[in-house]
Amino acid sequence: MDEPTPDAGQEVEWIKRVQRGDQEPFGLLIERHQRRVFSIIYHLIRRRDDVEDIAQEIFIKAFLAIRGYNFESSFGTWLSRVSVNHCYDYLRRLRSSRVRYFWEMGDEARLQLESRAESEGAGDLNQEDQAAVKEFAGKLLERAPAADRVILGLKELEDLSVEEIAEIMDLKVSTVKVRLHRARKRMLNDAKKMQEGR
């Protein structure tokens, strides 16, 4: 996941200085990792307007917790873990404050997608169809439980391997596979419910 950079030693030095209470090198760490953090937040939370605020919270959290970083994994992986945990908490809060419902698509979109589901595959979709399936997947993700959303987001949107997800989430590879399978299954059931109009 994290490409070994030629100045990895320099990064270690920056981290050690931050651990000693020096704020200045933390700016350099932000500079180096901010794009990755933004990408994780966007793919897991999918609220463009909130990404920067959440990223700020994540970096502050990381700064306050950096003394606990023991160099076992790369800093990028550790920071991704902080980001994923923060996003998970955010999604859980968001979900608990929201009324749950099964159906939120318009009839037209629903019929369109039913016809897609009947087709052979979705590989050769035109632009319009792509927008429809994107909306469909986006809404399914939004309705999914926080844990499913995080693991599917990392796999399907961040395009991480099962091993990388296991490292970030501090889980066994087999556990990640089982969780992914269950999350997909729940999502497919939900998709069926959506198509049935429930």
Next chain:
Amino acid sequence: MRCKDIECFLEEAGSKSLSQPMREHLSGCASCRGMWSDLQLLRAGFAALAEEPPPQPSLGFGARVIRRLESVRGPGNAAAEFFERTGRRFVLAGMLLALLFILALALPSSGPFRGPATAEVYLAQPEPGAQRESTILGDEFSDTSEATAGDLNMRSNKR
């Protein structure tokens, strides 16, 4: 092939082409065919979502975080602040004790803040009036309170 067996294969197959036995099963099983379609649909949806570029950090993002950090307690400051606060408390307590000690030494032995020892010494002293009476009455009635009117009369009769 049973439906349960094919479920995992379909999930892992992704966009790859399906094997002949799978195709045969799908052509005869509406449930699995539906699942395959939904999976494909989901995959296409996820792929489209993944293509969306995430927002980029705005100019000066890092500087803003650092500025916010200044108002938040840093990792090294917590311990330092604790010791500083505790040390300050020790100094204040020491100063208070010293002040009390100085006050105890400097207070006069009379006045409203007299200590109990001073009061005892004062009370133990015989009253000047009582001394005079004992001299008049002799050693028998050293304490005037013990001398009653009857005793005095008896003495005068004896004489």
